[in-house]
Amino acid sequence: MTQGAGRRMVIGIGNPDRGDDAAGLEVARLLRQRLPGGVEVSQHAGDAAALLERLDGVAAAVLVDACVSGAPAGTVLRIDAAAAALPRWGGSASTHGLGLGEAIELARALGRLPMRCIVYAIEGQSFALGAPLSPPISKAVVEVARRVAAEMAADPIEGREARVPAH
Amino acid sequence: MAGRTIKVDYLARVEGEGGLKVVVRDGKVQSAELSIFEPPRFFEAFLRGRAFTEAPDITARICGICPVAYQMSAVHAMENALGISVTQPLRDLRRLLYCGEWIESHMLHVTMLHAPDFLGYAGAIDMARDHGEAVRRGLAVKKAGNEILALLGGREIHPINVRVGGFYRAPRKRELEPLAERLKWARDAAREIVRWTARFDFPDRERDYTFVALRHERDYPFNEGRIVSSRGLDIPAAEYDEHFEETHVERSTALHSHLRGGGSYLVGPLARYSLNFDRLSPLAQEAAREAGLASRCTNPYRSIIVRAIEVLYACDEALRIIGVYEEPELPSVAAVPGAGIGVGATEAPRGLLYHRYRLDADGTIAEARIVPPTSQNQPSIEEDLTSFVGGFLDRPEDELRRRCEQTVRNYDPCISCAAHFLRLDLDRG
Numbered sequence: 001m002t003q004g005a006g007r008r009m010v011i012g013i014g015n016p017d018r019g020d021d022a023a024g025l026e027v028a029r030l031l032r033q034r035l036p037g038g039v040e041v042s043q044h045a046g047d048a049a050a051l052l053e054r055l056d057g058v059a060a061a062v063l064v065d066a067c068v069s070g071a072p073a074g075t076v077l078r079i080d081a082a083a084a085a086l087p088r089w090g091g092s093a094s095t096h097g098l099g100l101g102e103a104i105e106l107a108r109a110l111g112r113l114p115m116r117c118i119v120y121a122i123e124g125q126s127f128a129l130g131a132p133l134s135p136p137i138s139k140a141v142v143e144v145a146r147r148v149a150a151e152m153a154a155d156p157i158e159g160r161e162a163r164v165p166a167h
Numbered sequence: 168m169a170g171r172t173i174k175v176d177y178l179a180r181v182e183g184e185g186g187l188k189v190v191v192r193d194g195k196v197q198s199a200e201l202s203i204f205e206p207p208r209f210f211e212a213f214l215r216g217r218a219f220t221e222a223p224d225i226t227a228r229i230c231g232i233c234p235v236a237y238q239m240s241a242v243h244a245m246e247n248a249l250g251i252s253v254t255q256p257l258r259d260l261r262r263l264l265y266c267g268e269w270i271e272s273h274m275l276h277v278t279m280l281h282a283p284d285f286l287g288y289a290g291a292i293d294m295a296r297d298h299g300e301a302v303r304r305g306l307a308v309k310k311a312g313n314e315i316l317a318l319l320g321g322r323e324i325h326p327i328n329v330r331v332g333g334f335y336r337a338p339r340k341r342e343l344e345p346l347a348e349r350l351k352w353a354r355d356a357a358r359e360i361v362r363w364t365a366r367f368d369f370p371d372r373e374r375d376y377t378f379v380a381l382r383h384e385r386d387y388p389f390n391e392g393r394i395v396s397s398r399g400l401d402i403p404a405a406e407y408d409e410h411f412e413e414t415h416v417e418r419s420t421a422l423h424s425h426l427r428g429g430g431s432y433l434v435g436p437l438a439r440y441s442l443n444f445d446r447l448s449p450l451a452q453e454a455a456r457e458a459g460l461a462s463r464c465t466n467p468y469r470s471i472i473v474r475a476i477e478v479l480y481a482c483d484e485a486l487r488i489i490g491v492y493e494e495p496e497l498p499s500v501a502a503v504p505g506a507g508i509g510v511g512a513t514e515a516p517r518g519l520l521y522h523r524y525r526l527d528a529d530g531t532i533a534e535a536r537i538v539p540p541t542s543q544n545q546p547s548i549e550e551d552l553t554s555f556v557g558g559f560l561d562r563p564e565d566e567l568r569r570r571c572e573q574t575v576r577n578y579d580p581c582i583s584c585a586a587h588f589l590r591l592d593l594d595r596g
Contacts, residue, residue, distance in 0.1 A: 049306055102292060109302075
């Protein structure tokens with residue numbers, strides 16, 4: 001599924017029905033109208049295999065997800081996933097057996113990881129069914145949206161070749 | 168002291184999380200308990216007071232892996248309550264949608280979750296480093312399933328195009344044609360995947376299961392059929408409650424299903440296959456024979472081959488449907504609200520999924536009951552562990568632990584449907 005080299009993408013990951021797990025989705029929603037032309041913004045449920053497909057043929061990706069590491073609620077972590085494996089943060093808060101960390105490592109093992117791949121992880125507090133975002137997480141969502149917008153505006157990768165798009 | 172304890176805190180590579188405790192005394196497995204916590208109970212309460220038209224979209228949220236199964240059991244139950252029957256093109260589209268879900272769900276399990284057990288890897292990532300082509304092929308076949316879901320369901324996850332009486336929008340014939348090209352490739356690839364799984368090394372373990380699955384007069388079952396068993400049960404879905412019961416087990420918020428007075432039973436690929444081999448397409452039957460399977464399979468470890476055969480069948484059936492598809496005049500049949508009781512039983516990738524609703528005169532849901540396949544299989548998973556793990560007790564601790572996990576994964580338990588956390592605790596005294 002190669003759809004042109006140099007695709008750039010922001011993917012917000014989460015479950016809208018599980019409290020702070022929606023943080024990534026909310027960042028994507030805020031960014032819909034705020035990014036430079038050519039940057040695709042999407043929301044994703046976080047299933048590793050489907051995420052892997054979404055990343056196929058992408059040159060630069062920013063992924064935003066909720067996490068549970070024991071840090072204070074609303075803590076934002078920025079990780080350069082192209083440079084090194086994601087730290088284990090006590091399992092992604094995703095309700096799936098395979099989540100973002102697995103998707104990235106699988107993409108790396110298959111030679112499909114975007115050349116530039118940044119993960120923003122927002123420390124969640126409550127993942128109760130049907131709960132809204134907790135206040136510290138709402139605040140972090142706004143901050144991450146601002147940082148991602150700045151990062152994409154400055155990103156120089158547009159037009160470069162994506163790595164090994166296979167199927 | 169001949170007893171020992173093996174504890175696995177977290178059982179990976181199942182959909183969701185749960186806990187497992189195996190107790191060993193004097194060299195024998197005394198008991199095996201799977202403990203899980205179950206969201207469907209929450210959904211049953213949540214459905215009360217909602218309109219009958221909302222059930223497909225609400226229940227689709229129970230599981231991100233098998234939303235179509237929840238939608239299908241819900242719409243069939245509502246149509247049963249309201250006396251609606253759908254036209255042939257709509258029936259075909261429902262089968263096509265189900266093909267998409269089986270392809271997606273089975274390919275995920277075969278390639279990413281179960282194959283590492285047989286090839287000796289901790290998980291799909293380690294396996295992908297050495298078997299990249301097999302993983303790429305599995306994911307590319309899965310993508311064919313995603314594309315069916317995206318087209319018919321309106322999107323890949325939590326499809327929104329299904330309604331009581333049919334669909335909100337039926338696809339044009341020409342929209343299905345590009346799908347056919349990918350499906351032809353996927354069908355060939357699935358045949359290779361059947362061969363690939365057939366070469367794995369399987370523990371020589373069998374049990375005399377009571378298989379339970381739908382059986383239809385002509386088709387390999389997705390949406391329709393009577394509920395039959397390998398011990399002679401043959402009933403319409405409306406009689407489900409007369410023959411099956413759920414009991415609460417303290418360690419788990421999931422209910423355990425049993426045959427009334429008759430013990431555990433098994434639903435899912437092994438049961439469907441063994442009760443419906445003659446309903447598979449000639450190509451799928453041929454692939455099964457080539458893989459060394461008889462028309463009945465009682466070795467649960469070989470379920471990985473059966474899943475691959477079902478993927479091959481689903482590709483074949485999807486192509487057949489696309490070939491004969493005629494656009495329906497209307498995308499749905501009108502559904503007029505009314506009082507009634509309706510049941511629906513369809514074949515989720517993991518097995519029989521039963522819904523029962525009672526509706527008030529204005530179509531409001533007064534009662535809802537959902538019995539997911541993993542609840543039905545729980546007693547059988549525990550009995551497999553009790554029967555099989557004893558044969559592995561002389562193995563090193565790591566291998567024993569891995570065998571326990573593999574035995575649970577034979578069922579592709581959808582613990583996010585039926586459960587939340589899974590930990591493995593093996594107590595040897």
